[in-house]
Structures are given as C-alpha cells and as structure tokens.
Amino acid sequence: MKINLNDTIIACATKVSRQAISIIRLSGEQSIDIVNKILRNKLEIENKMQVRKLYENNDIIDESLILTFVNGKSFTGENVVEIQCHGGILLTNKIISLLISYGARPALPGEFSQRAYLNGKINLIQAESINNLIDSKNELALKINALNLEGKNNKSLLKIKESLIDLISKIQTSIDYPDYDDVEGSTTEEIQLELTKLKNQVTKILETSKRFNILNNGISTLILGETNVGKSSLLNSLIAEDKAIVTDIEGTTRDIVEGQLNFENFSLNLIDTAGIRNTKDEVEKMGIEKSISLIQTSNIILFVINKGKINYEIYEKIKDKKHIVVLNKVELLSENEIREIQDEFKDLVMVSALKGDIRNLISKIEEQFNNEDLLESEVPVLSNAFHIEMFKTILELLEKCSDNIEQGFTTDLINFDLYEILKILNNLLGIYDADEEVIDTIFRKYCLGK
Known part of the structure; x- marks a missing residue:
C-alpha cells in the first residue's frame, strides 16, 4: 500500500475500551479543519488546551479537552490535534468514524513515528526506543x-x-x-x-x-542436572508459581518448561529440562537429548546436584561455560555430606528450593549480571x-x-x-x-x- 504523506491520519492513542478517558490523535495539515467540522466553537490555531463540545449533526455527543499543536511543535512535526474524550467503545469509535467521514484516514501501524522521523523530529534509534520503552522488562x-x-x-x-x-x-x-x-x-x-x-x-x-540486548531480552538460563535433584522445584521457587509439575517420581519432567524472572537490571529466561539419566522411555530420551542440545545456546547454566546425583559427564560439557553449581535439598544432608560436596565444587551455592530458601542463589546471579556500568557508558x-x-x-x-x-x-x-x-x-x-x-x-x- 502506497502511503500518502499529505493525508491527515487518525488513530486512538489509547486502547479502545471502557475507561475514564480515550485519546484520539490526528496528524496532518488538515487536522484542525477536520476536527472543526464536529465543533460549533472552532479551535484556535495555537499551541494550547481548549475545551469544546462535540456534535454529530445537531446532537451533542461529548464535551472534551482538545490539545492543538501547530508550527512544528508536535511529535510528528505536523499540525496535530489530540481529543481527550470520555472513554467508552461506542463513543470513541463514533468520534473516529465522524472524523474519517470528514477527511481523515486511519493511520497505519507506526505511521505517527514514521512521520516524526521523516520530518526530522526523531531518528531511527529514537523511533525504535519508543517500542523498546514500552516493552522494557527491567x-x-x-x-x-x-x-x-x-x-x-x-x-x-x-x-x-x-x-x-x-x-x-x-x-x-x-x-x-x-x-x-x-x-x-x-x-x-x-x-x-x-x-x-x-x-x-x-x-x-x-x-x-x-x-x-542479552540482558533486555532475557538471559537464557538452563536448569540442568540428574533426575530428582529438584530442578522443577527450583524453577517454581524462582518464578514464585507452580509452573512445573513436582513429584518424587524420577523422570517427571520430559520436556522443557519455561518461565521468566525479572531482576532490577536484567531478566532471566529460565528453562527447566528433563533430568539426565539412562532410560528406555523414548519420549523421555527425546527430552534428555533436547536438554543436552540447549547447553550450547544458553548464556548461563544452573547445574543442580545432590549427594549421589552428580552427572560428571554433563559437568565436563558445561564447566567451561558460564555456570553456577547449585546444591539443592540441603535440608536433607548432614554437615559432613555438604562439606564433601563443597570440596569438589568451590563456588557451590546451597539452596532448599522446596522450602523456598533460594536467597544465596539470587545473590549469586545478581553478582554475575551487575550491569549498572552500562548507564554510565559513553x-x-x-x-x-x-x-x-x-x-x-x-x-x-x-x-x-x-x-x-x-x-x-x-x-x-x-x-x-x-x-x-x-x-x-x-x-x-x-x-x-x-x-x-x-x-x-x-x-x-x-x-x-x-
């Protein structure tokens, strides 16, 4: 579809729903003239707020606060009118339909920002930042x-x-x-x-x-380990909801289960995987193969272990990647048993996922991804x-x-x-x-x- 930049465009700047206020925005040379067609008291051609009654033929349909932007003072660099009418699906759509009938056309997605860019009001980086600001996760x-x-x-x-x-x-x-x-x-x-x-x-x-962008989009975080070490409990505890099924039966998780955890300065995309073990179950085998394949694409791996539940073959695959060794179910271990495992893994983090005691892990993750320096960077x-x-x-x-x-x-x-x-x-x-x-x-x- 060919865009005519001389058209006056219209769109609802707020969601069309039952709410207190809806904002209808027009941009283009004819914006004020088109809006004047549903008013009896015409708008002054100035940068100001103006209260006006809106009419359909001779019937009043609303009284609204109208903002007018002229002489390049708007976001798009064109004449812009913003009608702050009372919210409501019927009323909002009626006003938009009236203004379209008088010469406005519906704006295409992103067309207001496109006009701002073409008129030198913003550059491409600023234009994209509008979407990114809305979608920010941390x-x-x-x-x-x-x-x-x-x-x-x-x-x-x-x-x-x-x-x-x-x-x-x-x-x-x-x-x-x-x-x-x-x-x-x-x-x-x-x-x-x-x-x-x-x-x-x-x-x-x-x-x-x-x-x-890794921090913004989510750090790919793989929860890996043998069966029944509490990987699913750890996922549920991290995201504070029962996303993964937890039982004492080995091999309960057969496919990946995902969740997201937002910290102040970064986000984690958590992936709970099938427990690593030898199995004859074809479905479980496929889940284990998928778990191992995700090692290469993950940004960090939470290697979950317990006494007698340490897969050294898998550890060899991940030891050179960014990882944290997590000793889960510490409440079931004696001090001697804990010390033995600590002797093997120096930076061991101890948690009790089932009890929700994961503070040590949270602190460790925050240490690894402290990125305040990005704000100060030139x-x-x-x-x-x-x-x-x-x-x-x-x-x-x-x-x-x-x-x-x-x-x-x-x-x-x-x-x-x-x-x-x-x-x-x-x-x-x-x-x-x-x-x-x-x-x-x-x-x-x-x-x-x-």
Whole structure:
C-alpha cells in the first residue's frame, strides 16, 4: 500500500475500551479543519488546551479537552490535534468514524513515528526506543531505552560521523586537488590508522549493545542436572508459581518448561529440562537429548546436584561455560555430606528450593549480571536487532577498506565504501545530505580556493 504523506491520519492513542478517558490523535495539515467540522466553537490555531463540545449533526455527543499543536511543535512535526474524550467503545469509535467521514484516514501501524522521523523530529534509534520503552522488562532496560529516546546516542554517533567525514574529505581532497599534496592525514598509513580507530569504536558499540540486548531480552538460563535433584522445584521457587509439575517420581519432567524472572537490571529466561539419566522411555530420551542440545545456546547454566546425583559427564560439557553449581535439598544432608560436596565444587551455592530458601542463589546471579556500568557508558547502546545489523555492515565495510589499502587499491575505491558507511549513519540519524557535508568540510577545513 502506497502511503500518502499529505493525508491527515487518525488513530486512538489509547486502547479502545471502557475507561475514564480515550485519546484520539490526528496528524496532518488538515487536522484542525477536520476536527472543526464536529465543533460549533472552532479551535484556535495555537499551541494550547481548549475545551469544546462535540456534535454529530445537531446532537451533542461529548464535551472534551482538545490539545492543538501547530508550527512544528508536535511529535510528528505536523499540525496535530489530540481529543481527550470520555472513554467508552461506542463513543470513541463514533468520534473516529465522524472524523474519517470528514477527511481523515486511519493511520497505519507506526505511521505517527514514521512521520516524526521523516520530518526530522526523531531518528531511527529514537523511533525504535519508543517500542523498546514500552516493552522494557527491567529497570536497566527502562533507563537505557529512555536515554535512547532522549537522544543520548546522538552525540556519540555524531562524533563517529565527524571522524568519518573528515577522513572522506581528506581522501577526496587528495583525489580532486592533487596539487594539495600536503593535506595532513591523507597518506595510506594515516588513513589506515584512522580506519583502525573507527573499527575499534564500532566494535565497542557492537559488544556493548550485544551485552545489553542479552540482558533486555532475557538471559537464557538452563536448569540442568540428574533426575530428582529438584530442578522443577527450583524453577517454581524462582518464578514464585507452580509452573512445573513436582513429584518424587524420577523422570517427571520430559520436556522443557519455561518461565521468566525479572531482576532490577536484567531478566532471566529460565528453562527447566528433563533430568539426565539412562532410560528406555523414548519420549523421555527425546527430552534428555533436547536438554543436552540447549547447553550450547544458553548464556548461563544452573547445574543442580545432590549427594549421589552428580552427572560428571554433563559437568565436563558445561564447566567451561558460564555456570553456577547449585546444591539443592540441603535440608536433607548432614554437615559432613555438604562439606564433601563443597570440596569438589568451590563456588557451590546451597539452596532448599522446596522450602523456598533460594536467597544465596539470587545473590549469586545478581553478582554475575551487575550491569549498572552500562548507564554510565559513553558508548551508544543499540537496542534493536536491525540497527545492530547496520553496525555490523559498517564494521565489514571498514575492514574491507583496510584490506583494500593493504592490497594497494586506489583511495577512490576506499572512499566509495566510506560513503556507504556515511549513508548508513545518516539513515540512523535521520540526515540525508551526505555529499553536501563532505563538500562543506573540504572547503571549510582545508581552505580550498581561499
């Protein structure tokens, strides 16, 4: 479907349901004119709140608070009207239907944010942060997405862009004006040095963003161990609900059971697995195979053990991965039995899942994923998979430039790839005049033509 950006669009900014207030939003040049068609007292064309009675033909249908945004002062950068009417499915839909009949059209999903981006009110990172802010699962994600929405990343990205434009300009000057052979930073050695600096910056952004997204989306946490060590009880205790069936019968859990636990600064995606043992039961075998296959994709493993219930073969598979050894059912063990197990596993965490005593495990997990430093980092944090892929492309292009220099390719070929990187950065930042920026830098910084 082709979008006409000159249309005035309309949507309910709140859920259409029985509630105290519904907010109906219009954006577009004709917003005020269209709303005026259901009013007798016309709206003033100012940035202000106005109370008006709404009419269908000659019948009053509501009295609402109406906010008008003009002269580019709105979220979208267009004329915007927000009608705060009394809530209710029938009333809300009636007002929307009336305004559509007078010339508005229903907004497509994300179209308000799209217009804000196209009108230079937000960039792509800020646009995505709106969704991420709504979907935040923990406090850290909430804070970082709020900072992204505010535009915290912009300064860092603009610095990278400035370095990139400067490098492009040096190369372009040496190509277009060969008489200026003394342009500082235009030798292949100097270009390679600048490329290395840019690669390091981009790599740091990717590493930090990957780290944040694991925390935000949920750390894949595998609960692994032999049968009847209390893995399901541990899952239930962690998420404070009876999600997994718990019995004394070995092999009760035959497939994976999942749950989520949200801490202040991260979230865990918990996976309770089938107990590891030799069995002839085909269904249970399949569950055990699935359990073992999940070892490779997990971010952390809770290896649950008890006396006589330690699978050393499985431990060999996980010992080099991030893991916590959890001694469960400690209430059933003597001090000597506990000490014997502690001698084998130095960082052992002791719990009683059935009694709900898992404080030691909670503390250990929090130690492993304390990530407050992400808030203080000057490195941009990308919270969208598409943006991360864009930066991976940038890194690939920078590496390609370095390789081409080493192989003796001409600098105009290098600049071709650098321009591609500049386009990606401008796309993220909502800026489009890449060529003009380069030309300005060439003439202002290197004083061509005096």
